[in-house]
Structures are given as structure tokens and as C-alpha cells.
Amino acid sequence: MIIIGEKINASLAGIKLIVQQRDRASLLELAKTQAAAGAGFIDVNVGTGVGSRDDEIVSIQWAIETIQEEVETPLCIDSADPAVLEAGLKARHGRPSLINSTKAKEKNLEQVVPLARRYNTPLIGLAMDEVGIPKTVGDRLRACENIAAACEKHGVSLETLYFDPLVIPISTDIKQGLVTLMTLAEIKKQLPGAKTVMGLSNVSYGLPGRTRLNVAFLHMAIYAGLDAAIMDPLDEALVGAVKTAEALVGKDRHCRRYTRAFRD
């Protein structure tokens, strides 16, 4: 399973400051530690929630170029604004990356999917539509199918798509853990070739022992077919959960990675 390092996200106060102050050393430190910990992609979200679109465009250019000068790991360009995504894609100067993300909203699809085609870059598609995150497996799957249809129309292959079934806290609706996992399993069945991706931590929001819930949810999701997770690659509990689950579902030949990690 691919780990997408989540730590460079300017919605967090510390990262916001790094972006606003153009703190090159701290930004590189965050990228390097995540790369060294085994991240397959490093997410870069410079949306501080203040300032204009142009500010965010300048910030993403700075962040992408700064990281790429010293880090080889592909970057995951993360913004809700297609103009920011395109600025990030240009700034990476042809290096491999991942677009995060589009949802199944027509305006969004018409702007983001062509970027995946033009810049020949895989794309994360969120299982949500014009209204929001659907409550049922069927409606979430429909959102994914609509994204897949837009991709087909624009000549973007299903194999380059990562669908995110989306996670709602079980503290607000106890059924939602199962809805996410079943959506994930259905995506693997109904949209063969497409990959899946998930952020985990939302599932445990509002409950005690969050790591315990996140770890268990990751175990289940890997069994259900998860291909990538947006998470902290330095979180030993979660990284351990990935290695443990992959051994159990037969994705670790002779249990070598598992045994190397937990020999002691």
C-alpha cells in the first residue's frame, strides 16, 4: 500500500506559518522526514484559509519548487481550486505527481479532469457530489461512476484514478464506518483497474482512544482493498498496522517486511 504523507497541510497552524513565512528549512524538513519514513507521495496543501487565490498560487509554486530541489519523492498537489492545482502541476516541471482532487460536481470535473489529461498525472476522485457526501454506498458509488465517466470522456484512463470513498466520524453516525468500507469494496468490484485511497483519522473523531480506532479501520480497509492512505508516515502505530495487514492479506512474501519490522 502507498502512503501519502499528510503533514504539509496549511490548515494546520504550524504549517500555515511555514507557508506564510516562506520557511524553506522547515518545509524541506517536513518533506525529507516523510520521504525517509517511506512515503510514496508527499501531499502539499498550502491553503491557509486567508489570502487570495493568487496568494495560494504563489505559495504552491514556492512549495513545489522548493521541495523538488532536494526531494525525489513525487508530490501530491492538494487544493480545492483547479487554478491552484494547475499552478502546482506547472511548477513540478514534468516530474511525477498526483492531483488531489476532484469531486463528482460538473463544474469541478470539467476543470480538474482535463488537467489530469494535459499533465498526464493520476487523479484522486472523491465519492461526493453537488450536494455533499452521500449517506449510502449506492450514492457514493454513483459519484465515483460519474467521475469515471468524465474521465473516459476526457481520455483519462481508469487505471490512473484513485477513488476516495470518504470517511465520516462514527460518533455522528454509527453506520458510516461500514458505509465507507463497503463503498471501497464496491469500487474495487465495479470499477476494476481503479485504485482506492483514504484519509483515516476522521473515523474516530469525537471518541477516546483514536489511534486504536484508526488502526483497526486501516486493518479492515486494507482487507477491503485499500491501495493508498493519506496519513502520517511517521506514525508508528499506523505504519505498523499497514505492515501487519499486508502480511495477513498475502501482500508480503514470506512475511519479510513484517518480520524485519517486528523482529525485536
Place this chain on the structure above:
Amino acid sequence: MIIIGEKINASLAGIKLIVQQRDRASLLELAKTQAAAGAGFIDVNVGTGVGSRDDEIVSIQWAIETIQEEVETPLCIDSADPAVLEAGLKARHGRPSLINSTKAKEKNLEQVVPLARRYNTPLIGLAMDEVGIPKTVGDRLRACENIAAACEKHGVSLETLYFDPLVIPISTDIKQGLVTLMTLAEIKKQLPGAKTVMGLSNVSYGLPGRTRLNVAFLHMAIYAGLDAAIMDPLDEALVGAVKTAEALVGKDRHCRRYTRAFRD
């Protein structure tokens, strides 16, 4: 999910001694602590591996009667020998219990299934046939279907069956974790109404960090539809895994049991 307490098993040296010495106090202590920890059934296996069938028959009568004098929790009568199973069933004097087990071997089915009917007692069916434990999901499911057919023939309802998909160490064959989980999911799909049961710890045999693997496997199995587990009800890691997984799959209204367990 129902926990079947596994601690009274005379293949373990300490328990063998308790059985051989008719150590009433120790036997009751084992039963009471498992009942207090929340076991839904207490497994009773008095096969010491030495001595005759008649010895085992006398032992099972002693164990069942002794435990039932002071413990209300139903007992799971565990033997490979149908004569021992019947002696245990008689000794329980009509109290609820569970038969552990039959496999899909004709001689076995002809002797054990009628006991389930005669004593009106649910039955564990193992996904193994004349030859042993099949390597594939299809063959394991076929073994379960053969057990289901024998039950139908003898008037035993599918609803009173607990199928065990069986667990082989992933250290001997990395694919076997997934084979067990997929067999479990197929049983729930193809034999609707039947329940599932599993012993877990075999999955991690020969590997370091066994608790970590057992916990992850339990998380996955509960997502796949596990109804009961043969395990140590005093093992906090495993019991915690049950509570965590049940919250995530929507079997814990308002996360009440989870929150009560992990509030601090």
C-alpha cells in the same frame, strides 16, 4: 460477537494436570474468571492425549458437572470423539451448550449431526474434509456445504450451525490469511442464516509480535462477518479488538460499549 472462552483445554500442560488430578477448585476458577470476563460459552476439552476413550468420557462428565454446579455460562463441549461429545451432552442435564465439532467427513457427520438433533444443541462445523484442510476458498466452502447438507438431512437447522473457516499460519503459506477471510465472507453469503466462528491465534504461529497479528486478523474477520471467536476472554488486546471492530462496523449503538471500555 460471542466470545467462546478457550482456556479449559487439556492439550495445555497445566489444564491436563487439573483434569488428571480432578482439581475442582482450579477448574472452577478457570470457568468463573472466563464467565466474569464476558465469555458467552466456555469451551471444555479434556482430551489429555494419554489414556483411553473411557478416561476421556469420565473426565468430560466430571468437568461438565463440576462447572455447571457453580457457573451459569453455557459450555462448549469440545472433542474429536463423538462418544465423548455425547457423554458431555448427557452430563449437562439439558442446560444450553454448543457442540465442538464436526468436519465434512461422512463417518463424522453421521455420528455428530444426529447428536445436534437429539440434544437440540447448536453445532460447530469445520471447513475440512476427509483429506484435511483444503487450500482454496472453493474447497473449504464445499466442505461447509456438505456439512449443511448433512444437517438438512438430519433435520438440523442452518441457523444452529457455526461454521469455522479454519486458520493456517501465514508463515507456512502467505495466502492463507486471505483464504480464511474470504471463506468466512462466502459462508455468510452462500449459507445465509448460518453463523461463523474462528480460533485466531494459529494465524500468527512462527512469527514475532503474535498479538499484533491476532488483533489485526480479528479486526478483519469481524468486518468479514465473524459471529463468534474461540479465544481468551481475559486477553485485553483481543477483547479490546472486538469492541473496537464492533464500533467500526456499526454493531455498537452510539459507541457506548467502546466508550465505556476506553474512556480513560
